[in-house]
Amino acid sequence: MSTKKLNIIFMGTPDFAVECLDKLLKSKHNIVGVVTSEDKKAGRGKKIKISDVKQYCIEKSLKIFQPNKLTDINFINEIIKLNPDLIIVVAFRMLPKILWKIPKLGTINLHASLLPNLRGAAPIHWAIINGLKETGLTTFYINDKIDCGNIIEQSKVKINDNENTGELYNKLKKIGSELLINSIDLIQEKSFKSKVQNNSTDYLLAPKLNKKNTRINWNNNSIEISNQIRGLSPFPVAWSTIKSNNKILKIYKSSINNSFNDRHNPGEIIINKNKIFISTKDGLLEIIELQLEGKRKMTSHEFINGYKNLNKEKLI
Structure with a gap:
């Protein structure tokens, strides 16, 4: 196993991403910067709400970026200056090519499904909504299309009969953080061959949740x-x-x-x-x-x- 420390930029927003960032921070690698969402006004009092990732970064004194646009040239130049070996994305947003092409070893994403199944914004929810008995996690290289890049590694996870999304979410974020560290080791050692995804339309999708698709239709069984x-x-x-x-x-x-x-x-x-x-x-x-x-x-x-x-x- 290589002992070389990689310079890593991490991108994420919710507590699912915090679990991964915490695991990375405890690894041998250097977190040279963290990119997260902008602060937002929320609730009745319109108080400023910061992301879970930003809160964690403040506590750990990590360098934070909160760009309005990921294509902003000043932001891009800041990322280039940090000279990252790898960018890691967990529960963030789609990256422009100008950004994901920067690192020497590429940009990878952790997705909470067994790709190509359940591509999209809400894979954990849709795994249960679709009545699946098994789901999992996938690390893959980011490319121009959403959740379509070459697969690095996958881990299967059983869904229990009465399990809800909150319970599955907590299970997946722990397993996901471990998978991510292992995938970084594989990349660093060049001890694997990435797998091209099957782009058949036969797989389930995991679209963003909205008022329409969360409403119950009592005519269903x-x-x-x-x-x-x-x-x-x-x-x-x-x-x-x-x-x-x-x-x-x-x-x-x-x-x-x-x-x-x-x-x-x-x-x-x-x-x-x-x-x-x-x-x-x-x-x-x-x-x-x-x-x-x-x-x-x-x-x-x-x-x-x-x-x-x-x-x-x-x-x-």
């Missing part, structure tokens, strides 16, 4: 809706609307439960033995944790006590 709820919990959360008052209802946790035979139209709410059930295309879904617009998250028991005339309401 119970397993599809259950997977959607797991895949969107704890964030951004699957949702529906109560027909009578048009209020948004977020659903965090559910369970397929056909313990009694009481068929209704899809979306209709049934209260049975102090539990909330919603009719789907092929059965009943028990709702365990939920949140009404303007209220806190609560259990179904708490919700029943606070929301009268819930029986026979309909979700749309």
